[in-house]
Amino acid sequence: MPEYLVAAAVSVAVVVAAELVWLRTGLFRSRGYWITVLIVLGFQIVVDGWLTKLSDPVVIYADWAISGVRAPWDIPIEDFLFGFTLVTATLLGWVSARTAEGASKRRTRLDASAVPAAFDAAASRYDALVAASPGYHRALRASARRIGLPVGGAGARVLDLGCGTGASTAALLACAPHAQIVAVDGSTGMLARARAKSWPPSVTFVHAQAEALRQWGLEGSFDAVFAAYLVRNLAEPDELLAAVRALLRPGAPLVVHEYSVRDSLPHRVIWSLVCWSLIIPMGAVSTGDPRLFTYLWRSVLRFDGAAQFRNRLRRAGFTEVDSSTARGWQHGIVHTFHARREAIR
Amino acid sequence: MDVDRLQYLVLLALCLAVTAPLEALGSGVYRRPARLARAVLPIAAVLTVWDLLAVARGHWHYSQRLTTGVLLPGGLPVEELVFFLVIPVCTVLTYEAVTARVRDPWLR
Numbered sequence: 001m002p003e004y005l006v007a008a009a010v011s012v013a014v015v016v017a018a019e020l021v022w023l024r025t026g027l028f029r030s031r032g033y034w035i036t037v038l039i040v041l042g043f044q045i046v047v048d049g050w051l052t053k054l055s056d057p058v059v060i061y062a063d064w065a066i067s068g069v070r071a072p073w074d075i076p077i078e079d080f081l082f083g084f085t086l087v088t089a090t091l092l093g094w095v096s097a098r099t100a101e102g103a104s105k106r107r108t109r110l111d112a113s114a115v116p117a118a119f120d121a122a123a124s125r126y127d128a129l130v131a132a133s134p135g136y137h138r139a140l141r142a143s144a145r146r147i148g149l150p151v152g153g154a155g156a157r158v159l160d161l162g163c164g165t166g167a168s169t170a171a172l173l174a175c176a177p178h179a180q181i182v183a184v185d186g187s188t189g190m191l192a193r194a195r196a197k198s199w200p201p202s203v204t205f206v207h208a209q210a211e212a213l214r215q216w217g218l219e220g221s222f223d224a225v226f227a228a229y230l231v232r233n234l235a236e237p238d239e240l241l242a243a244v245r246a247l248l249r250p251g252a253p254l255v256v257h258e259y260s261v262r263d264s265l266p267h268r269v270i271w272s273l274v275c276w277s278l279i280i281p282m283g284a285v286s287t288g289d290p291r292l293f294t295y296l297w298r299s300v301l302r303f304d305g306a307a308q309f310r311n312r313l314r315r316a317g318f319t320e321v322d323s324s325t326a327r328g329w330q331h332g333i334v335h336t337f338h339a340r341r342e343a344i345r
Numbered sequence: 346m347d348v349d350r351l352q353y354l355v356l357l358a359l360c361l362a363v364t365a366p367l368e369a370l371g372s373g374v375y376r377r378p379a380r381l382a383r384a385v386l387p388i389a390a391v392l393t394v395w396d397l398l399a400v401a402r403g404h405w406h407y408s409q410r411l412t413t414g415v416l417l418p419g420g421l422p423v424e425e426l427v428f429f430l431v432i433p434v435c436t437v438l439t440y441e442a443v444t445a446r447v448r449d450p451w452l453r
Binding site: 003004007011030032033035036039040043047050051056057058059060061062065066086087089090091093094096097098268269271272273276277294298301 | 380383435437
């Protein structure tokens with residue numbers, strides 16, 4: 001008796017009955033389910049075809065256990081019943097688990113208000129992770145150069161918003177060694193790492209949430225503002241941009257260094273692959289908490305496309321808005337946005 | 346080790362690699378590990394038992410040349426367990442991408 005044929009047919013009946021009698025998820029009425037079945041079937045033919053090819057099989061079937069019908073190629077037709085059971089049972093489990101999930105999701109996700117605290121905890125490993133990212137510092141320096149201050153920034157005051165552990169501050173210092181640099185971050189943990197490095201007296205660190213800049217009352221006092229990997233993390237980016245504009249002297253530049261992938265499906269895919277194959281596993285292993293890194297991934301996918309962000313800058317009252325993208329693997333993923341507060345005529 | 350012995354595992358790794366980008370299209374599969382575990386682990390357990398019984402009955406066996414030779418209790422190649430974890434994950438990724446990609450409620 002072809003036992004595999006019998007077992008596979010019974011498994012299909014059991015799964016179908018489980019849905020119709022017991023689970024009643026409505027899965028069989030969903031077109032998405034049937035499209036998925038067809039797509040998986042397509043892949044099954046390739047994968048299963050490889051595993052069962054009689055010329056060099058990975059899985060070898062006993063002739064007595066199967067019906068003997070093999071198609072396409074050498075796939076025993078029983079395998080398609082098995083595949084249907086696997087796909088359907090899995091999706092029934094997935095759809096049934098939908099309701100149980102809501103409560104736990106709220107606990108595990110990081111929202112914008114919790115970001116500074118999460119960076120506090122990760123600060124000690126952050127530099128090592130960043131150093132492992134090829135081109136990270138080079139791309140920051142390329143962006144920092146866009147502030148374009150003459151004579152190494154002599155006599156100029158530059159604001160480094162969201163300085164973190166000081167990577168952006170170092171990039172600014174390399175490009176404008178004679179400028180007064182005020183570096184601000186909302187995370188005390190990151191700021192402590194930054195302060196612990198050696199800096200010339202022209203660099204000062206300030207603990208403040210970027211959102212609170214308006215309260216500084218320093219109207220028109222900076223010759224350039226640099227914001228690296230900051231804007232994406234803010235709940236209200238427009239408020240920050242308005243506050244930054246007020247801090248700039250007329251005609252002075254704002255340079256924003258930021259991830260932006262929304263304009264391009266290939267770059268969203270590359271970003272997701274890099275995150276899930278490298279950044280999230282490495283981050284989770286070295287800090288013990290993957291949330292900051294899944295947050296990084298998610299926040300980048302959610303953030304404005306480059307064109308959208310240029311429009312946001314214009315809406316905030318900036319002029320001469322343009323952007324360029326980084327080199328290397330970050331091409332099309334990391335961008336430098338350049339804008340100016342309009343000059344007084 | 347002979348590269349051929351990795352054939353089955355490499356095939357499964359390719360399945361994961363091909364479906365990984367789908368995560369960006371849907372509302373999240375890897376992002377919801379608890380829900381994914383609840384969907385995948387029970388079916389993986391049931392199919393593993395089926396597999397063990399089938400091997401014990403002699404329905405099928407595995408090429409020693411094309412598998413790593415790492416065996417689970419009961420003599421099942423480790424690749425089979427990986428298969429029962431990987432393919433359901435690929436399936437859920439496909440389903441999420443299909444239902445999220447097409448806005449039509451008729452498709453859900």
